[in-house]
Amino acid sequence: MKYNLEVINLTKNYQDFHLKQINIKLPKGKIIGLIGENGSGKTTTIKSILNLMTYDKGNIKIFGKDNKDLTKQEREQIGVVLDDSFFSTILNVNDINKLMNNFYHNWDEKFYYKTVKKFKIPCNKPLKEFSSGMKMKIKVLCAIAHKPKLLILDEPTNGLDPIFRYEIIELFNNFVSNKENSILMTTHITSDLEHLADEIIFIDNGHIILDVLKEKIDNEYGIVELLENKLTNIKKEDYLKCLKYKNESYILVNPKKEFQNKYPKLEIRKPTLEELMLLLVKGE
Secondary structure, eight states: OOEEEEEEEEEEEOSSOEEEEEEEEEETTOEEEEEOOTTSSHHHHHHHHTTSSOOSEEEEEETTEEGGGOOHHHHTTEEEEOTTOOOOTTOOHHHHHHHHHHHOTTOOHHHHHHHHHHTTOOSSSOGGGSOHHHHHHHHHHHHHTTOOSEEEEESTTTTOOHHHHHHHHHHHHHHHTTSSOEEEEEOSOHHHHHTTOSEEEEEETTEEEEEEEHHHHHHHOEEEEEEGGGGGGSOGGGOSEEEEETTEEEEEESSHHHHHHHOTTSOOBOOOHHHHHHHHHHOO
16 A cells, blocks of 8 residues: 555536546555645545545545545544534543543553643643643644554644744654555644655645645746846746736746746746745735
């Protein structure tokens, strides 16, 4: 089995929104970042994968098996962080350990408390007294501590400051280092994916408009900044998108090597994922 997750032609129709032909193949040992604006279809995709909502067409396979037919043992091999799910706020870290130890056969208590200590999470304080960032740390830790093979994460770094995000990113990288585990994660903090993702899937208005290896973005896509009156010197067929802001124009090019050969005097820089999203959606 090459893939831990396969989403094939996933389609979900609402009255005012349509998720169409979503295809995702997540190999073992890899991380896919699912990005897009609010309401683009990311959470609908995640909840369909987890069989938390019905969908109209398509197939979803987890560990090579239909997601509706997973056994309890197979479901335990999935770790989940959803934005709208959490434990009762009267529980503390020790309560959660007892609860999860009874629920999961592979719950790793030693790893749990080791990471609690590393994250400086208080053991006796109830969750209602935690900051949003501290609550997210517990969510992520509980998703990993039962030794799953697949992590499905919806905004896992939401509410975390830069230092906390670094710790979580380190945890994710360690998780996939065995070349067997995989992660699918959505996030608005696209800078996190710069250090994590092997592949980027960009959903806009229910459609995938970009599915590309992160390495290819780094190597083949580029941004050129021009004064607006210089844009006329560039042929339209030589760039993908153009976004004008004040008296400047930002153009997205691919492949950048070919563009550089045609316009050797222009400086090309690597785009951030945020810039890539902005240009693909808002650019002309």
